Amino acid sequence: MSPTTPRETGRRLALPALLVVVALGLAALLLAPRLSQGSGPAEGSTEVRFVREMIQHHAQAVDLSTRIRENGNDPAVRTLALDIMLSQQEQIGQMHGWLTLWNRPWGGAGMTAEHALGMGMATPQQVKTLDTLPPAQAEITFLQLMTRHHQGALMMAEPALGAGIRPEVQALARQIEATQGAEIRSMTTMLKERGAEALPALPMMDMTQH
Numbered sequence: 001m002s003p004t005t006p007r008e009t010g011r012r013l014a015l016p017a018l019l020v021v022v023a024l025g026l027a028a029l030l031l032a033p034r035l036s037q038g039s040g041p042a043e044g045s046t047e048v049r050f051v052r053e054m055i056q057h058h059a060q061a062v063d064l065s066t067r068i069r070e071n072g073n074d075p076a077v078r079t080l081a082l083d084i085m086l087s088q089q090e091q092i093g094q095m096h097g098w099l100t101l102w103n104r105p106w107g108g109a110g111m112t113a114e115h116a117l118g119m120g121m122a123t124p125q126q127v128k129t130l131d132t133l134p135p136a137q138a139e140i141t142f143l144q145l146m147t148r149h150h151q152g153a154l155m156m157a158e159p160a161l162g163a164g165i166r167p168e169v170q171a172l173a174r175q176i177e178a179t180q181g182a183e184i185r186s187m188t189t190m191l192k193e194r195g196a197e198a199l200p201a202l203p204m205m206d207m208t209q210h
Contacts, residue, residue: 040102047169048104050160051095053119054176056110057156058088058095060121061149067130068142076190077139080183084146087179091172098168120152120202140196147187147198150180155202 041047065081065088072078099106111119122145130138153176159165160173188198 040098040104041166043104046159046162047166048099048102050156050169050173051098052106053111054153054156055092055095055106056116057119057121057149057153058092060127061088061146062092064122064127064130064142064146064149067127068138071131071135072139072142073135074139077142080186080190081142084183091176094172118152118202119156120148120150122149136194140191140194143187143191143194144196144199147184147191148202150184150187151202153180154184 062085065085068081069078069085072081096106111121117123126141126145130142133141157173157176160169161177165173191198
């Protein structure tokens with residue numbers, strides 16, 4: 001029997017996690033009260049925009065984490081990546097369930113490439129470097145990219161914490177704020193331990209004007 005490669009192991013981890021996302025989305029549909037047509041947040045509302053854009057944002061975090069799980073060696077970095085993969089896949093499933101309950105299509109308008117960069121998302125080229133850099137450098141790059149990514153998520157969460165926002169959406173925004181804020185602090189420490197620094201902070205953006 002041929003040995004299992006790290007990439008194959010990563011893919012085996014990703015498949016059960018994907019099934020969890022689907023199961024959570026179905027659970028949301030079964031457990032939440034059924035909504036009549038048009039009774040959810042309106043198209044273009046803060047809630048719908050937040051959910052669609054955060055799904056897009058989370059999907060890249062899962063991609064980055066999967067790549068470093070496959071190509072990194074450091075146990076602390078790989079554990080952090082697994083935590084991000086599982087937590088954000090769970091939230092993606094939850095948000096997909098909300099869109100279905102609200103009678104809103106999953107494939108509505110997301111962030112433009114320019115806006116995604118402003119929210120800390122990596123470019124396709126930056127994502128691909130995690131596959132080709134030596135493991136130690138790939139781990140530093142992952143920590144730098146994910147720190148910036150999390151900073152963007154904190155900016156994205158702010159409008160969902162405002163008055164009049166649905167309570168379940170506010171709760172998710174608070175969870176993102178707390179979890180990713182703590183992870184930013186952990187990743188900053190991990191970078192210092194490796195003789196590296198975080199990327200320059202993102203410029204603040206008015207999230208109500210995009």
